[in-house]
Amino acid sequence: MPDKERKEEILSRLKNIKGHIDGIIKMVEEEKECEEIMLQIAAVKNAIEKVGYFIIESHAAECLSSVGNKDDIQRILNIMMKFLG
Template sequence: MKTKHRNDEEYRKLMNRLNRVEGQVRGVKKMLEEEQYCVDILTQVSAIQAALNSFNKELLSSHIHSCVVSEIQNGNTEVVDELCESIKKLMK
């Protein structure tokens, strides 16, 4: 299993984004429990998807700048295939 140590700033940024998403999901759950209007719930779900996309962009950028660059510098070009597969999954 591969691991990656993140510096404090990167870790904080990613955790802040995830905490916001978590709060948004709890908000949607509450909206559903309170029988709020469908379109209002859908609007919030769209905001959650946008927040997750922002998280993915941040993490992908960090991955490219650190893990991918490091692996290529060490002669492992297979990491490019792994990156391409990851991007394909993100773009579904």
């Protein structure tokens, strides 16, 4: 689990993404132009990826600092690569 400061930042980012998605829903309901909607979807996609990287960074720093076992290190790296892949 990330420290309190990182957890707050992750939650803040996720809440921001949630608000952004609500905005996209409204745009679809109001039949906004496809280009506008797709631009907002791309922004949400990028924001989600950034949150994922932030979580991976936090997890890796926390987990790898206390791991002495090669199998555990490989398991953590495999989790990270699944997200990145």
